[in-house]
Amino acid sequence: MSGTELALALSVFAACAVEAVEALTIVLAVGATRSWSSAMGGVGAATLALAAVVAALGPALTALPIGALRVVVGGLLLVFGLQWLRKAILRAAGVKARHDELETFAQERAAARARGDGREGFDPYSFTVSFKGVLLEGLEVAFIVLTFGASQHRVALASAAAGVAVLLVAGAGVAARSPLARVPENSMKFAVGVMLSSYGMFWGAEGAGASWPGGDAALLAIVPSVLVVALALARSARHGVLLTPAGRARATTGEVRVALVADGGRGAPAGEHGDGARAGT
Amino acid sequence: MTRARAFALGAWEFVVGDDWRTALGVVLALGVTALLAAAAIAAWWVMPLAVLALLAISIRRAARGGR
Numbered sequence: 488m489s490g491t492e493l494a495l496a497l498s499v500f501a502a503c504a505v506e507a508v509e510a511l512t513i514v515l516a517v518g519a520t521r522s523w524s525s526a527m528g529g530v531g532a533a534t535l536a537l538a539a540v541v542a543a544l545g546p547a548l549t550a551l552p553i554g555a556l557r558v559v560v561g562g563l564l565l566v567f568g569l570q571w572l573r574k575a576i577l578r579a580a581g582v583k584a585r586h587d588e589l590e591t592f593a594q595e596r597a598a599a600r601a602r603g604d605g606r607e608g609f610d611p612y613s614f615t616v617s618f619k620g621v622l623l624e625g626l627e628v629a630f631i632v633l634t635f636g637a638s639q640h641r642v643a644l645a646s647a648a649a650g651v652a653v654l655l656v657a658g659a660g661v662a663a664r665s666p667l668a669r670v671p672e673n674s675m676k677f678a679v680g681v682m683l684s685s686y687g688m689f690w691g692a693e694g695a696g697a698s699w700p701g702g703d704a705a706l707l708a709i710v711p712s713v714l715v716v717a718l719a720l721a722r723s724a725r726h727g728v729l730l731t732p733a734g735r736a737r738a739t740t741g742e743v744r745v746a747l748v749a750d751g752g753r754g755a756p757a758g759e760h761g762d763g764a765r766a767g768t
Numbered sequence: 769m770t771r772a773r774a775f776a777l778g779a780w781e782f783v784v785g786d787d788w789r790t791a792l793g794v795v796l797a798l799g800v801t802a803l804l805a806a807a808a809i810a811a812w813w814v815m816p817l818a819v820l821a822l823l824a825i826s827i828r829r830a831a832r833g834g835r
Binding site: 558561562563565566567569570572573576577580582583626627630684688691692694695696697698699700705709712713716717720723724 | 782783784785787790791794795798799801802804805806810811812814815816819820822823824826827830831
């Protein structure tokens with residue numbers, strides 16, 4: 488396996504693991520509160536839908552000429568990666584609330600209880616919530632698998648990395664029977680954002696006709712450079728360099744939690760959790 | 769809202785997210801790269817500079833409370 492392929496596999500693995508942790512929290516909450524069988528039915532249906540998306544689009548993407556593929560896919564990957572990186576930087580700076588699986592678990596359980604007792608047999612609520620949770624989190628993974636994999640013509644490798652991550656997270660969830668709150672999600676998302684942005688920049692520029700000095704070896708400079716820039720931006724934002732006086736006051740009074748890239752902080756303020764209905768980058 | 773419109777909006781939100789300016793900047797930077805490369809001028813430096821600028825501007829805007 489080449490260095491590029493290893494980076495591809497590790498990036499997809501990390502991205503898939505964090506999304507799987509988030510999906511697991513939803514499934515555990517609704518399954519434990521209402522109906523395990525219906526929740527698992529939702530998981531199965533969403534998994535099949537995601538597999539169909541990858542199976543349908545993977546061969547179509549890899550059939551494109553490599554130049555067109557890389558400029559389109561590289562551009563998409565860069566736009567998508569910068570989204571991840573932007574949110575990760577804002578979380579690391581304390582400007583945006585961090586993911587807290589225990590809080591999300593409590594919210595999902597409360598919502599499931601508010602819908603009354605679970606039914607014996609098929610429970611539409613459990614099925615639907617699990618299905619939507621897994622599908623939304625999984626779509627981001629499918630996008631990364633397709634873009635990363637297609638650019639290297641290694642969709643199968645990317646899919647395998649994603650599959651291993653899902654199996655590991657699911658196994659850990661079954662063993663723990665609780666949300667995997669100790670997984671360093673925010674740090675992993677930061678790393679994934681750096682990788683997506685770096686590879687998107689590299690492939691996008693190549694697809695547009697540019698030649699990188701050193702060829703593929705340029706990635707050895709691009710990835711650390713993006714990481715350094717992202718850390719510097721997080722530090723600047725955390726120290727208030729980029730904040731207004733009001734934002735600086737919020738950060739210092741604890742209205743928003745200030746946290747470095749290293750995980751461990753919990754209990755972000757209510758109302759700042761999640762990114763709406765879309766999957767949570 | 770038609771299904772097609774809903775799908776398009778969902779796809780836009782999924783890929784572009786809440787900062788369309790960054791997406792536009794990426795597209796423009798790729799265009800400049802292509803133009804320079806077509807003119808046989810070294811163009812590899814365009815994307816790193818663009819990404820640095822776009823990310824800094826986006827973080828600054830978000831940190832100041834804008835979108």
